[in-house]
Every structure is written in structure tokens, then in C-alpha cells.
Amino acid sequence: MRRPLPFAAALAAALLLSGCSSTGGLRAEEAARSSAAAGGGSGVGTPRWTFAMVTHAGSGDSFWDTVRKGSEQAAAKDNITFVYSNDANTANQVQLVQAAVDQKVDGLIVTLAKGDAMKDVLARAEAAGIPVISINSGEQYAAKFGALTHVGQDESTAGKAAGAELRQRGRKNVLCVIHEQGNVGQEQRCNGAKADFGGPLQVLYVNGTDLPDAKAAIAAKLQADPSVDTVLTLSAPLAATALQAVTEAGRAGGSTETDTFDLSSQVVAGLQAGTVGFAVDQQPYLQGYEGVDLLWLYKYNLNVLGGGSPVATGPQILTRKDAPALAQYVARGTR
Amino acid sequence: MTGPDLLAAGEDERLAPRSGVRRLMGRPELGALVGAAAVFLFFAVVTSTFITAGALGTVLYSASTIGIMAVPVALLMIGGEFDLSAGVLVTTAALASSMVSYQFTAVTWVGVAVSLLVTLGIGLFNGWVLTRTRLPSFIVTLGTFLMLTGANLGVTKLVDGTVATKSIADMQGYRSCAWLFAGSFTVGGLTVRATVWWWLGLVLAASWILLRTRFGNWIFAVGGDADAARAVGVPVGRTRIALYLGVGLCAWILGQHLLFSFDTVQSGEGVGNELIYIVAAVIGGCLITGGYGSAAGSALGAAIFGMTSKGIVYAQWDPDWFKFFLGAMLLLATLLNSWVRRRAERG
Numbered sequence: 001m002r003r004p005l006p007f008a009a010a011l012a013a014a015l016l017l018s019g020c021s022s023t024g025g026l027r028a029e030e031a032a033r034s035s036a037a038a039g040g041g042s043g044v045g046t047p048r049w050t051f052a053m054v055t056h057a058g059s060g061d062s063f064w065d066t067v068r069k070g071s072e073q074a075a076a077k078d079n080i081t082f083v084y085s086n087d088a089n090t091a092n093q094v095q096l097v098q099a100a101v102d103q104k105v106d107g108l109i110v111t112l113a114k115g116d117a118m119k120d121v122l123a124r125a126e127a128a129g130i131p132v133i134s135i136n137s138g139e140q141y142a143a144k145f146g147a148l149t150h151v152g153q154d155e156s157t158a159g160k161a162a163g164a165e166l167r168q169r170g171r172k173n174v175l176c177v178i179h180e181q182g183n184v185g186q187e188q189r190c191n192g193a194k195a196d197f198g199g200p201l202q203v204l205y206v207n208g209t210d211l212p213d214a215k216a217a218i219a220a221k222l223q224a225d226p227s228v229d230t231v232l233t234l235s236a237p238l239a240a241t242a243l244q245a246v247t248e249a250g251r252a253g254g255s256t257e258t259d260t261f262d263l264s265s266q267v268v269a270g271l272q273a274g275t276v277g278f279a280v281d282q283q284p285y286l287q288g289y290e291g292v293d294l295l296w297l298y299k300y301n302l303n304v305l306g307g308g309s310p311v312a313t314g315p316q317i318l319t320r321k322d323a324p325a326l327a328q329y330v331a332r333g334t335r
Numbered sequence: 336m337t338g339p340d341l342l343a344a345g346e347d348e349r350l351a352p353r354s355g356v357r358r359l360m361g362r363p364e365l366g367a368l369v370g371a372a373a374v375f376l377f378f379a380v381v382t383s384t385f386i387t388a389g390a391l392g393t394v395l396y397s398a399s400t401i402g403i404m405a406v407p408v409a410l411l412m413i414g415g416e417f418d419l420s421a422g423v424l425v426t427t428a429a430l431a432s433s434m435v436s437y438q439f440t441a442v443t444w445v446g447v448a449v450s451l452l453v454t455l456g457i458g459l460f461n462g463w464v465l466t467r468t469r470l471p472s473f474i475v476t477l478g479t480f481l482m483l484t485g486a487n488l489g490v491t492k493l494v495d496g497t498v499a500t501k502s503i504a505d506m507q508g509y510r511s512c513a514w515l516f517a518g519s520f521t522v523g524g525l526t527v528r529a530t531v532w533w534w535l536g537l538v539l540a541a542s543w544i545l546l547r548t549r550f551g552n553w554i555f556a557v558g559g560d561a562d563a564a565r566a567v568g569v570p571v572g573r574t575r576i577a578l579y580l581g582v583g584l585c586a587w588i589l590g591q592h593l594l595f596s597f598d599t600v601q602s603g604e605g606v607g608n609e610l611i612y613i614v615a616a617v618i619g620g621c622l623i624t625g626g627y628g629s630a631a632g633s634a635l636g637a638a639i640f641g642m643t644s645k646g647i648v649y650a651q652w653d654p655d656w657f658k659f660f661l662g663a664m665l666l667l668a669t670l671l672n673s674w675v676r677r678r679a680e681r682g
Contacts, residue, residue: 059658085654090601091593095397099648102389116502117597181488181603184497 043077046300050081051292052100053109055136058088062236062333063262063284067136069334070288071109078296090114097121107131107295112138112145113185119145131298135287137185139310148304151290153282153314155185158261159192161315162232162280166197166259169277171230174201175221179208179238186234189261193232202228211241218245222256230257230277236264243275263318268330271323282314285334363620364632366672370618371635371642374668378646385649388524398641399530402634403589404608405615406537407581409633410545412616414578415558415625416472418461420479421582422608427483428454428590429600430491433500436508443508443595451587457483458583462576484606491602504598516588517596530592534634537585541630554578558625615640618669620676639668 053071057064068084075082083105085096093114098121100108108130112118115138122145125132134147142150166174174197176190194201204221206214222228222245231246233239239260246256257277260267262284270276290311297303305311318326329335378385385394404421411418431453436446457479465475488498495501503509518529545551553574556564565571594600617623618639619632643664647657 059655083651085648085657089604090597091400091604094597095393095645096648098393098396099390099645102387102393103384103649114499114597114599114601116499116599119598120596181498184499187497 044079044296044300046079046296048079048081049106049296049299050083050103051075051107051109051295052083052085052103052105053135053288053291054093054096054100055084055086055111056088056090056093056113057086057111059086062264066284066333066335067288070285070290071292072288073285073334074289074292074296078293080292080296082292090117094118094121098124101125101128101130104128105130107133107299109133109135109291109295110147111136112141112147112150114138115141115145122146131295133291133295133298135291136284142310143308148298149294149306149308150310151287151294151313152310153312154310155188156192157312158280158282158315159189159194160196161192161317162189162259162261162278163193163196163198163201165278165280165317166193166230166232167199169257171197171257172199173225173227174199174230174232175218175225175228176201176203176232177214177218177234177238177242178203178205179214179234181205189234190232201232206238208235208238211237214238215241215245215248218242219248222246222249222251229255230259233258233260234262236260236262236267236279239270239276239279240264240266243270246275263326263330263335265327265330268323268327271318271320272327274320277319279318280314281316281318281335283316283335284313286313363627363629363676364635365620366675367619367632367635367639367668369675370668370671371639373671374639374642374646374664378642378650382646382649382651385646389526390645390649392526392528394641394645395531396526396528396641397645398638399528399534400589400592401608401611401615401640402534402637403530403537403585403592404582404612405619405633405637406534406541406630407578407585408609408612409616409619409621409628409630410541410554410581411578412613412621412623413545413558413625413628414554414575415561416465416575416578417476417613418579418582419473419476419609420457420461420483421476421586421612422610423480423483423487423605424454424457424583424586425590425593425608426487426600426602426605427457428587429594430487430500430590430602432591433503433594433600434491434494436503436506437501438494440506443503443506443512445508446503447512447591450590451584454583454587454590455580456583458579458581458586459576461582462572462579465579466572466575480609484603487602487605498602500600500602502598503594509595512591513595516591516594530589533588533592534637537588538630538634545630550574550577555626558627560626611640614665618665618672620672640665643668 055064071082087093087096094117097110101124108125112134122132126146132147134142134150136152139150139152139154176193178186178190180186190203206217218231231242233242239258242258246252246258258275259277261280263279263281267276267279294305326335384390408418408421428450432446432450435449436443461476461479465472491498491500516529519526553569556569557571557574561571615636616633619636621628643661647660652660
């Protein structure tokens, strides 16, 4: 072939034209979105303030994408220029917060997953007169570091809620899957679940950035220990992985159940199909939305919700009966 | 000014005097200097915040935390070797210092001193295994990297029960350590952090070693051609071990900074930073194959990295694309760098 490029382009175009799918894909997604999209126009008369959000998220995480969607919706309503940045490395996250302070933003939303490291930079934000709200994790640091309030879920409480639900469902032997070895919040979830479940609960560490490897690890554990009847995962992608592992271990259709923290379309599909028993939702959209909106309220009217005591966005236990109603919101990426 | 007409018959043309411009063009860091200036101008124009004193302080700080490690990594690279364990070694240094101080309820200086022994020991281990086994440094330090990543987490969990160390902020000696490793002062709104001074000092010291001492000549010789260097009597093994000790020393400095600016240390961090140090050295004109490069170049490379990573934030570009912009900027800076150098060599 002398001219491969035009030929390849023509072939690709021909394939696309001839191979239209009548179900799913972008077309279905767009239809769902237009039917459920919330309006965007701002309805307030306040000046255009700039709020920055700096999180400890890694890139490309669906949970944090939902948080951002909530923030962007609130920013659109409140006439806010919303600037988001993230870095999983503590020192880099601190530098990003410092960069926001340098820019003299009108408000700051941070996560305090590695709280102690944030002390100095938040003091500088306070000195610069920038109001701060913390979201997601790090409730215990919020007031200490001068945050107006904290919007999130206490991980131990969420773990206990999961444990109570596991007991109520009569599970016998639970495998709690930690996918970030070293994450304090994940340890708290498993410990909380163990405390209120009361029965045997063992922890399995897997590598959350390598899902095939995680799947193999969970499947191997299920094969090695037939008494395990419940897999409890701590994030939605891991729940999908655990479902595959259950199948791979030859337990599909049996009494083995996967339960999880956080939502995704696969988790909701699992809830509907009965393969997922329940999901503990901390409502990430709400964390992003309230972070921006509470800052706006403070800037506009000096209001502080709850007088500064932490605002809980979870845990909310979702089961099969909640699944049908949730499906459309999950599909558009706001639950 | 130069040329054959200036040479007397029989004189060696390699000893001919070169003009100042030609000498400048031949320096390894020239390309990086042009690249750094270009990146600086770019962000100074597209953002309003970048050239304020506050932002410059942040950029300088960001560059210094990369630059402190880029210096020994550049020296190592000139000597023809890699160190993939450099990133997690910084975390190891911070963890060792924190845990020793806390667990033995010692003055924090004790932890600081023990930590130096630990990092030098690991540097010695890398260099020794390398010279004894003659395995490629890529393999040896990849092994150390993985071992340290596991040990950081494992030991911390074993000792502290959690994955982060406990705060040592209320212990004796903390304030003086914090002053030395994590202090700062402000000149006209520009906050200069202690790391900037450490960085500057290291660059000056390393430049002096490279350009003015016999050991510096050894480094170039070992990286250029180890066998030839050995043939003329250069202690190749000891030179390499010394270079790895240098990495240990600088990892110790940066590790103490992380500890004393944040009180606690997360045990899982540092992974991936080793590549950033290598990138900074390469942008600064170090050849991956060894034998060529400079310490000042690594500083410029770190500055380009610091300016780019923070400039993107000040420009408020979509963070989803952050890594893309970063990569494109680095590629452009490096291309500009090599283009300038080729022109200079042809010149």
C-alpha cells in the first residue's frame, strides 16, 4: 500500500457509518443527559467571586468527577468562577493550596485527608482573609485549622453503618478489601464495619491501581476460603472488580454477595440484579455542591450552617429497592 | 577571533583560545537557560498572578524541592548511572527521622542524625552492590526502590500502627530543626523557604566539585568511558559509591524538610518522583548515556519543572489536562535545549 493514511481514514469512516449501534453509546448517554440536565443560569446578584477547590484525588477518579460536577452546578447557580486542582501527593497538594492563596481567591475548598500537612498553608489562607471549607475526609482537623465547617462523611461512622447492615442481612464471614494500602480512611471503614458487624471480618489488601491483579487476588481468596460469603469493597470500581472475581471463583449465582461503599452504574446494575447487596453512599455530588454553596452563603450573608459543626453527607445505605430510581442519576454522573 | 590563522605552526589546535561566546555556547546548560527563560516569559504573559512576589515564592519553593534531588541525580548521570530509588529514599529519610525521635522520645536532632546514617547506608548499599555485581544500575536501584517502598509502609505500620507517623511537633529540638530545614524569611513580599538555600548551596558545591576538583574529573571520566578511566588509574568503584552517597545525603536533606514542614509523614509517598529528578537533570543538559552535563543545568531543569507545574495552575487550565500540558512543555523545553546545543556545536 503506497498511501496507507487515506486508506485507513476511509476504512475507519466506512466502519463507523456501517456499524451504528441502535443501543447504548454516546447517543443514549446524550438522550439521558438532556432529559435530566439541571439548568445552568445564575440566579444571584452577587459579584463574580472565584472559589478554588484543591483535593487529594488522583487523576481520572469517577468519585471526584462527581464531586466536581456538584461544585460546578453550585458555581453556575451562585455566579462563581470555580477552579479545581488535585494531587495525590501531600507536598504537591499543599503547594496547590498555596498557589490558590497566591491567586487571592475569594474562597477555598480543601480536603484534609493528610490533615497535619495542611496546617501551615491554611494558616496563611486565614492570614490572607480567605474563608476555607473542608470536604470529604479530615473532619477532625477542620475546626482546628480554622475551616468554617466540614462537609463529608465520618469514615468510622460509615464503616459502622456498613457493619450494622451486614449483621442485619445475616452475613456470616466478611472479606473487607482495602485497595490503597496505607489509606487511614479505608482502615477506619474496615475497622468500623468489624466493630458493628460482630462476626468474623478479615481484611485483604489489593492493588487498586491494577484492577486485573486485584481481581485475581480476591478470586484467589474466595477459592482458598469457602466460608467467606461476603466481599465488602471500599470503592465502586473495586465493587465491579469484586463481582468479576466472584464469577471467576465459581461463586456466581450462589449465596456470595458483594457489598460496597460508593456508587457507580455497575454498582446500581448490581443492586438491581441482586449481586450487590447494598451500597454505602456518601453522596459526593453533595460534598462538591455544598462546599461551594456554603462558601457563597458565608461570603454573601456570613452564614455558617450548623454553626460550624460538621455537615454529614452520609452514610446513606442504598439497597435493591432504591436502585430503579437512582439509575438515571448515576447514568448522567451526578450520583 | 579563533581559527587556524591564530595558531602558530606545530601548536595543538585543541589548545587554541576560544571566544567567550563559543565557550558559552558549548556549555551543557545553555539550552536549559533559553528554555527556562521561554517558559518564564510564557507564563508571565498568559497569567496575571505568575510574576507576583507570592507566586514567585511558591514557584521557587516547588523548584527547590525537585532541585535538591536533581543535583545528585545529575552528578550520578554524568557518572553514567541511574538511581530509581531516589524518590522513595526521601520518604525513608523523613520516616526514619520521625520514628526514631518519637519512639525513643529523643531530641529531634537524634532522629535527624540517625536518618542521615540510614540514607547514607542505603546509598552505600546501592553503590556497593553495583560495583561488586556489575549489574546495570537500572536493575540494582529498581530493586532498592521496590524494597524501600515496601519497607516504608511495612515498618511504619509495624512501629506506629498506622500508615502515617505521629506528630513530633511538640518535641524538644523541633523548633531548631524546623528552622534549619523548613524555615523561611520574607523579602519584599517574596517568601524564601529554607529549601531554596539548601538547593543553591548544593548547586554551588556540586558545580565546584565537577569543574574544579580531581573528583569532578573522575566523574566525567567514569561516565564517559569507565574502562578507559580505570586504565588511567581512576578509582571507578569508589567514584560510583561516592555518587550514590551524594544521593543519600540530598535525600536526607529533602526528607528532613518534608518532616519538619508537615510534622507527620505519609509512608506511601515519593513513588514516581525519581523520574522527575531524572527529567530535571536531562532537561538541564545531562546525557542519559553519561559523561556530559552540569549541576547548574539540573537547577534550570528543576526551575522549568517548577514553573510549568505551578504556571499551569496559575493559568487556571483544566486540571484534567495537567499532565498533558506538563509533558508537552517538557518536550518543547528539551527540544529547544537540544536545538540550541546543536547550533552551538555546529557554530
